[in-house]
Amino acid sequence: MTLEQSLFNLLLVEDEPADAHLAHMAFAEGRLPVKLHHVRDGVEALAFLQGETPYADVPHPDLILLDLDMPRMPGLQFLQRMKSIPGLRSIPVVVLTTSEAQSDILASYDLGASGFVVKPLDVDVFVEAVRKLCDYWIALVRHPARQG
Numbered sequence: 440m441t442l443e444q445s446l447f448n449l450l451l452v453e454d455e456p457a458d459a460h461l462a463h464m465a466f467a468e469g470r471l472p473v474k475l476h477h478v479r480d481g482v483e484a485l486a487f488l489q490g491e492t493p494y495a496d497v498p499h500p501d502l503i504l505l506d507l508d509m510p511r512m513p514g515l516q517f518l519q520r521m522k523s524i525p526g527l528r529s530i531p532v533v534v535l536t537t538s539e540a541q542s543d544i545l546a547s548y549d550l551g552a553s554g555f556v557v558k559p560l561d562v563d564v565f566v567e568a569v570r571k572l573c574d575y576w577i578a579l580v581r582h583p584a585r586q587g
Contacts, residue, residue, distance in 0.1 A: 446474040447577045450500035452484045452517065453477065453535075454509040461562060462504070465569035473573060476500065481512025485520060488527050500530060502576045504569075505552075507536040507543055515546055522551040533572060 449466075453459045459477050466473045476497060478484045484503070487494040503521075507514035514534065522528045533554035534547045547555050556572060559565045 446472050447502070447573070448474050448476065448498050448500045449573065450484065450487060450503045451475060451477045452479075452481065452503060452509070452514065453506045454479045455506070458506070458558065458565075461565050462569050465566040466573070468566065468570075471570065471573055471577065473577075480509040481514065481517025481520070484517055485512075488521065488524075488530075499527075502573070503530060503532040504535045504572075505532050507534060507538055507547075515543070515550060518547065518550040518552060531576065533576070535569070535572075 451459060451462050453462065463475060463477075465471075466475055476487065478487050484505075486492075487497065488499065490497070505514045505518065509517075512520075514536065518532060518534075521530075521532070528551065531553040532551065533556060534543075534552050535556050535558055536543070537558050538544075539557050544555050554572075556568065559568055
């Protein structure tokens with residue numbers, strides 16, 4: 440197995456450049472075995488998942504981190520569309536957003552989200568939260584028998 444094949448593929452769906460940069464920092468500083476792919480909204484995310492140009496040669500992600508408040512196609516609409524496509528519905532999606540609204544939390548889970556995390560406002564806490572979230576999912580995907 441090559442290094443590239445052993446990497447955990449993560450798709451970050453995030454329109455805020457600062458939050459995307461922080462996520463990149465979390466993986467770089469944490470030395471996690473993650474290949475991070477980044478798109479800016481739900482439209483790009485669907486194109487990525489369906490292998491459209493320019494994403495024809497990228498693998499399906501092992502995990503998707505999804506913001507909710509995005510242009511063109513918001514996170515909940517993306518989640519609904521993605522989970523309706525048979526070849527994609529098994530990919531776990533964790534919502535990573537600033538929203539604390541109960542309606543967003545319930546809607547996310549109703550649409551098939553695997554988790555919901557409110558983005559911390561403190562930069563260091565945000566970086567650590569992303570790192571811990573990915574540590575958990577890497578372990579879960581690589582060792583599914585350990586699920587509780």
